[in-house]
Amino acid sequence: MRLIIAEKPSMARAIAAALPGAPRKQEGAIAAGDTLVTWCLGHLLEQAPPDAYDPALKQWRLDTLPILPERWKLTPRPKARGQLAVIRRLLKQAREVVHAGDPDREGQLLVQEVIEHLGWKGPVLRLLVSDLNRPAVQRALARLEDNARYRPLYRAAECRARADWLYGINLTRAWTLTGRQAGHDGVLSVGRVQTPVLGLVVRRDAEIRDFTPRPFFVLWADLAVAQGRLRAWWAPGEGHPLDDQGRLLERAPAATLAERLPGAEGRLTALATQEKRQPAPLPYSLSALQVDAARRYGLSAKAVLDTCQALYERHQLITYPRSDCRYLPEEHFAAARATLEGACRADDTLSRWLAGADFSRRSRAWNDKQVGAHHALAPTGRHMEPARLSATEANVYRLIARNVLAQFYPALSTREVKAEFTILDERFRARGQEILEAGWKPLFTTRDEAPPLPPLTEGEACRVDETGVEDRETRPPEPFTDASLIKAMMNIARYVEDPAVRRTLREHDGLGTEATRAGIIETLVERGYLVRRAKALRATRLGSALIASLPEAAGRPERTALWEQRLSAIAEATAEPAPFLAELVEDLRRLLAHADAAGLKRALAEARGEEAQAAPARGTRRGGRSRTLNQSAKGSRRATQRRTS
Template sequence: MRLIIAEKPSLARAIADALPGGTKREDGALRGHDTVVTWCLGHLLEQAPPDAYDSAYKQWRLDHLPILPTRWQLAPRAKARSQLAVIRKLLKQAREVVHAGDPDREGQLLVQEVIEYLGWKGPVARLLINDLNRPAVQRALSRMEDNARYQPLYRAAESRSRADWLYGINLTRAWTLTGRQAGHDGVLSVGRVQTPVLGLVVRRDAEIRDFKPYPFYVLWADLAVANGSLRAWWQPGEQQRLDEQGRLLERAPAEALAARLPGAEGRLTSLESRQKRQAAPLPYSLSALQVDAARRFGLSAQAVLDICQRLYERHKLITYPRSDCRYLPEEHLAQARATLTGACAQDETLRGWLAGADFTLRSKAWDDRKVGAHHALAPTGKPAELARLERAEADVFRLIARNVLAQFYPPLIAREVKAEFTILGERFRASGQELLQPGWKPLFTTRDEAPPLPPLSEGEGCRVTASAVEDRETRPPEPFTDASLIKAMMNIARYVDDPEVKRTLREHDGLGTEATRAGIIETLIERGYLVRQNKALRATRLGSGLIASLPETATRPERTALWEQRLTAIAERDDDPAPFLSALVDDLRGLLSKADTQRLRQAMAAAQGEAAAASPRTARRKSPGKRRRSRSEPGRSRSKPRRNA
């Protein structure tokens, strides 16, 4: 008997449906002619608790730390014992075993650790399924590989699991016990990913809280030119008092120039024009989808993940969603027309987009070299009856289908123009963009672009018809939202100061994984470290106090991102995990030595004082109304350039 062990029941059902001759249900399994399909329920096993190694560890004590297992143990999860017993019984009857975990690091771990825990000694085949539709599953069943090929992936996942245990167990116990001594009654949870994510929010909140606005001034002039009119902006020179972004800090020079401008004549002294060609955005990874869905529909990252799981498992409308890849296999290109026609047939919006697609085009999205265990999210081709889906499910499905359809649209082509005028010896700048070919753009927005500049010729004259000085004020950075925090986790190197580390992380960017980022945000909320205020994510007093009490290195992303780099090396290059874990233990000892009762007490008190001081300011501060801004207007009113978060 061949035994296939799937990661979850939905995957097991899809495999059973693809087997010849059908299957019948029995306790914890689906039995076919010569094949039985059973399943895990996510992780059936977990790292054993500290007291499994020594009963003394049931009591939390600082003098026990660090707790360092010499021989690692796994333990069944409480709700998994019955399914584990089913798999144990079936393994005794099996002549061959097939590992059918999801095609990623965690999927490799959770099935393989069960197979090894239950003592199977025979060979194991690996079944990799990205798409739950029957033809795709049948193709996967015909292409099974030797599971030995994925041993490095398993070792990386196992190392991650052990490292997380060491880091979380020891630091959580240390800071919880120190917190009790400082008067805090409750667990202070510390994790290798959740704590740096909390640190990002705490530091952003501090920037907002400590921000000191100041005024600056801009001067614009409406100009009549040979073929129309435009608005240009004064560029004050170095003789004026400017901030680091070149903004004018005194009103008097702008007023003096404005008084001289009416009717003044000048000349176009510099004209730059260039044609810009922009390809369509790539198909989605999960994180990229979470960012867009949060911005467009106000969905939390966890809601998007849950929706994608339903579209994948229940409705079978999309391919495997927990992907960090934005490229598609080249073999999918030949079936793209049929796949998208099926997916779009029953929705008016999608049919309209499909009608404009040119399937003779090939974008850079189709690239086997950039596809690993996963490929980008894509429709499976099953007809999507969006009217029968929840509204949010239909919205997310349209986004996924749209980004694949966009690969069959021509590029957007625009002409960008920058003009500089000299008037009364002063420089004025204007810029505009003319859309020459919309290409894929109508699939993404229906908003009108700002009007282009009129036709211009270098050297032509101009005359000022109106002008004014505007009072502006710098604004603090925006608080994090689900969208911006997910994007920050994806592009964590931007939040690293050390230039060497920043360079290293550009190739191994990311805090957390596609599968865990949404859960990290929800965990921080559940533990009382973050709260949602409308769309904003803000740190609580408890969250701010915890970050202030920890060594800074435990609250910043460098260590965590470098962990991921080491784990990737284990998975891809078969590096030895031992040096990674040994270096972690040395690091852990240093962090534990910095647990300090007085520091924690002061941190909690300071966080409470800051929260109390910020509340009245927050209540008084009114959100400024949105004002439509010309393309040629100077940048946002901020004292610092906003990070692309």
């Protein structure tokens, strides 16, 4: 008997439906011919708690840190024992096992750790399914691989789990215990990904809080030219008081010039035109979709992930969603027309876009060299029934389908014009854009980026009709939102100060993974470190104090981004886990030496004062601060038994 172990029941049902013979349900499995398909329920196993290694470690004490297991143990999750028993029984009957976890690092770990924990010594094949529709699953079943090929991926995932345990357990215990000494009653959870993400928000909030606006002034002039009118902006020279971005810091020079300009004549002294062709945006990775869906529909990152899971599992309308890839396999190109016709016909908007697609076009999206274990999100071709989808599901589905449809549209072709006028020996600049061919752009927006300028000829005369001086102020950075925080996590090198590390990270950008970023944000909210105010994500007093009390390196992204590099090297079989874990232990010892109750007490007091100072400015309602603190404590207590990554 062949036993296929899927990651979850929905995957098992899809696999069973694609096998020869009528599926027959059994206890914890589905039979089809000589094959049984069973499933995990997400992770059936988890890292054992410290007291599994030594009962004395159940009590939290600083003198027992760091906790360093000599031989790692896994333990069944509380609700997983029944299904684990089913798999154990079925393994005794099997002649061959097929690993059918999701096609990513965690999917490899989730099923393989069960197979190894239960002591299976026989052959294991690997089934990679990224589309739950029957034809796609049948194609995947015809291409089974030796699971040994994916052992480095499993070792990387196992190493990640152990490293997260070491980092989270030891630092969480250390800061919780020093927090008690400082007067804080609750768990202070520290993790190698969640804490740097919190640090991003805390530092952004501090920039906003400490920002001092500075006035600057701009002068515009409406010009009459041979074939129309345009607005140009004064470019003051070095003799004027300017900041490092060339902004005028005093109003007097602009006001004086504005009085002299009406009726003045000048000439167009420099004219530059450039035609550009911009290909369609690539199909989505999960994070790219989360950014766009947050901006367009105000959805949280978790809401987008949950919606994608429903579209993938329940409705089977899209391919595997937890993907970090924005490219599609070349073999999918031939079937793209049929796939998109099936996916888009029932929706008015999508069918209108479908009618404009030219399926003879082949964009840069079809590229096997850019496709790893999984490809970009795409429609499966299954018939969409709008009545069965919620409004959010329909909106997210349209975004996914749109970005694939856009690959069959022409490039956006524009002509950009930059003009410089000389009037009264001063320079005035204008720029505009003309759309030559809209291409894919109408699928995304009907708004022009910049209005076109009238036809211009270098050397032609101009005359000033009207002028105006505008008083402006520099603005603080915007607070993080779900969209901008996900984007920051995707492009973390931008927030790294060390130039050498920043250069290294550009090829391996990313804090967290496609599968975890949404959960990290929600975890920080649940634990009381972040709070949502409208669309903004702001740090609470507790979150700010935690970052202030930690060594700076623990709240910055460099460490965890470099971790991902090392884990990628392990997954690619170019590095071993042991040296990485040994270096982590030494790093932990240095971090633990910074646990200081006095410093944490001071940080809590300072954060309390900063929050009280900021509350009137942001219109906090009476009693609002106490609610935030209560939520923080409640969230911290819930964190006690959670994984702290």
